[in-house]
Amino acid sequence: MVKASRESKTSAAQATARLRQAGLRPTRQRVELAGLLFQSGDRHVTAESLHDEVSHAGVKVSLATVYNTLHQFTEAGLLRQVIVDAARSYFDTNTGDHQHFFLEKEGLLIDIPGETIAVAGVPTPPAGLSVDRVDVVVRVRRN
Amino acid sequence: MVKASRESKTSAAQATARLRQAGLRPTRQRVELAGLLFQSGDRHVTAESLHDEVSHAGVKVSLATVYNTLHQFTEAGLLRQVIVDAARSYFDTNTGDHQHFFLEKEGLLIDIPGETIAVAGVPTPPAGLSVDRVDVVVRVRRN
DNA sequence: CTCACACATTAGAATTATTCTAATGTGTTG
DNA sequence: CAACACATTAGAATAATTCTAATGTGTGAG
Ligand SMILES: [Mn+2]
Ligand SMILES: [Mn+2]
Ligand SMILES: [Zn+2]
Ligand SMILES: [Zn+2]
Numbered sequence: 001m002v003k004a005s006r007e008s009k010t011s012a013a014q015a016t017a018r019l020r021q022a023g024l025r026p027t028r029q030r031v032e033l034a035g036l037l038f039q040s041g042d043r044h045v046t047a048e049s050l051h052d053e054v055s056h057a058g059v060k061v062s063l064a065t066v067y068n069t070l071h072q073f074t075e076a077g078l079l080r081q082v083i084v085d086a087a088r089s090y091f092d093t094n095t096g097d098h099q100h101f102f103l104e105k106e107g108l109l110i111d112i113p114g115e116t117i118a119v120a121g122v123p124t125p126p127a128g129l130s131v132d133r134v135d136v137v138v139r140v141r142r143n
Numbered sequence: 144m145v146k147a148s149r150e151s152k153t154s155a156a157q158a159t160a161r162l163r164q165a166g167l168r169p170t171r172q173r174v175e176l177a178g179l180l181f182q183s184g185d186r187h188v189t190a191e192s193l194h195d196e197v198s199h200a201g202v203k204v205s206l207a208t209v210y211n212t213l214h215q216f217t218e219a220g221l222l223r224q225v226i227v228d229a230a231r232s233y234f235d236t237n238t239g240d241h242q243h244f245f246l247e248k249e250g251l252l253i254d255i256p257g258e259t260i261a262v263a264g265v266p267t268p269p270a271g272l273s274v275d276r277v278d279v280v281v282r283v284r285r286n
Numbered sequence: 287c288t289c290a291c292a293c294a295t296t297a298g299a300a301t302t303a304t305t306c307t308a309a310t311g312t313g314t315t316g
Numbered sequence: 317c318a319a320c321a322c323a324t325t326a327g328a329a330t331a332a333t334t335c336t337a338a339t340g341t342g343t344g345a346g
Contacts, residue, residue, distance in 0.1 A: 025313055027323060047304080062325045067304065086224075086232045087333090088303075101268055112266060120261045122281055125244055126253065129283040136279050138265055140272040168342060170294060190333080205296045210333065230304090231332075 011035050022076035029061045033069050037079070042094040044082065044109040045070075050091075082109060084137050099136040112138065154178050165219035172204045176212050180222070185237040187225065187252040188213075193234075225252060227280050242279040255281065 015034035016026040024030060032054055037043060045053075051066045070091050073079040082090040084102045090109055097114035119134055158177035159169040167173060175197055180186060188196075194209045213234050216222040225233040227245045233252055240257035262277055 025322070027313070029324070064305080064326080065324055068324080081229075083227060083229050086226050086229075089229045101272070103272065110269065116264050116266055118261075118263045119279060120263065121259050123255060123259055125281070125283045128286055129244070129246065130286055132282040132284050134279065134281050136262060136277065138268070138277050139275040140268045141275050143271055143273055168293070170342075172295070207297080207334080208295055211295080 011039050014038070018078065022073075022078055024072060024076060029059075029065050030069055032057075032059045032061065033066065034073075034078075037073075037093050042092070042111055044090050044092050046088050046090055046107075048088075083135075084109065084139075099138070101138045101140050103140055103142075105141065112136075154182050157181070161221065165216075165221055167215060167219060172202075172208050173212055173215075175200075175202045175204065176209065177216075177221075180216075180236050185235070185254055187233050187235050189231050189233055189250075191231075226278075227252065227282075242281070244281045244283050246283055246285075248284065255279075 012031055012035060015031045015038065018034060018038065019026040019030055033050065036050065036053055036057070037045070047063065047066050047070055050070070051061065051063050054061050054066070070079060074081055074091065077095060079091045079093060080095045082092050082100065084090065084100065085104065085107065088107065092109070094111060099112040099114070099117050101110040101112060102108070103110070117136055119136060122131065122134060125131055155174055155178060158174045158181065161177060161181065162169040162173055176193065179193065179196055179200070180188070190206065190209050190213055193213070194204065194206050197204050197209070213222060217224055217234065220238060222234045222236060223238045225235050225243060227233065227243065228247065228250065231250065235252070237254060242255040242257070242260050244253040244255060245251070246253070260279055262279060265274065265277060268274060
């Protein structure tokens with residue numbers, strides 16, 4: 001009891017601190033979403049999956065707010081957007097340098113740690129352009 | 144005159160041959176679209192850009208047919224879909240192994256030949272999965 | 287060469303993810 | 317405890333894409 005309550009206080013407190021550091025007001029909705037996103041390890045969510053999750057947890061947050069929040073968190077550097085599917089946008093709690101396996105059929109993203117894959121030979125971009133990032137997506141399928 | 148007419152005959156004939164080989168009926172619309180797509184070198188198009196192009200060339204093809212055709216060509220292995228933008232699907236006439244620069248702001252894709260970039264250290268996928276392809280996108284921006 | 291018919295095209299409606307609008311609510315600061 | 321800037325929300329709007337169901341056409345059999 002003591003431990004559980006200390007843990008959930010810590011989670012909300014951590015979320016609140018993280019939001020303040022990012023210059024975002026710790027509203028009920030943002031604290032709830034940040035709690036779900038950053039409590040456990042690295043996660044990959046879509047707006048809908050996160051909305052379902054927060055709803056099933058009994059918390060009332062509109063889908064518009066989930067979209068707003070995901071984009072605000074992304075701008076604040078707390079999340080990163082991953083583009084692997086033409087139909088859905090994924091958001092990743094792991095903002096560090098890393099790559100992904102993507103299982104298209106099931107919409108599943110799996111992290112590949114940043115040091116694992118080496119990309120050599122990236123050419124100098126055409127004049128006037130500079131490299132922003134290099135994304136590697138390993139598309140996989142069930143055997 | 145002779146040369147021009149021979150060239151355009153050749154282009155239509157080539158398109159027709161290519162379509163037959165792929166098991167697709169060479170309809171007026173498919174021949175026109177194949178002509179635009181495969182006549183010149185490697186190209187990256189969206190459904191809308193191709194529809195605009197074919198329309199401005201004075202040919203009447205519906206947007207639905209452009210979508211149908213792009214997907215049929217892709218299934219037939221004449222095109223390959225490139226996923227780099229959450230908002231639009233790109234189709235690539237270069238179906239060989241190669242990678243891309245992507246200029247998000249302008250929706251511009253630039254080929255990087257297949258031998259240029261080396262990706263090392265791709266881990267074995269989780270059990271039950273096998274690698275379908277490895278995509279590298281070099282996201283660039285204007286200086 | 288013609289006809290039948292499987293296949294293709296099309297307009298417009300439908301779908302789906304996402305964004306916008308504009309009204310209402312709330313965290314923060316003094 | 318205001319005041320107000322910022323946030324949330326329902327529902328409408330948007331935009332890419334797909335679907336529907338009616339019409340057109342390429343082609344192989346005869
Ligand atoms: Mn998005
Ligand atoms: Mn869409
Ligand atoms: Zn990740
Ligand atoms: Zn290409």
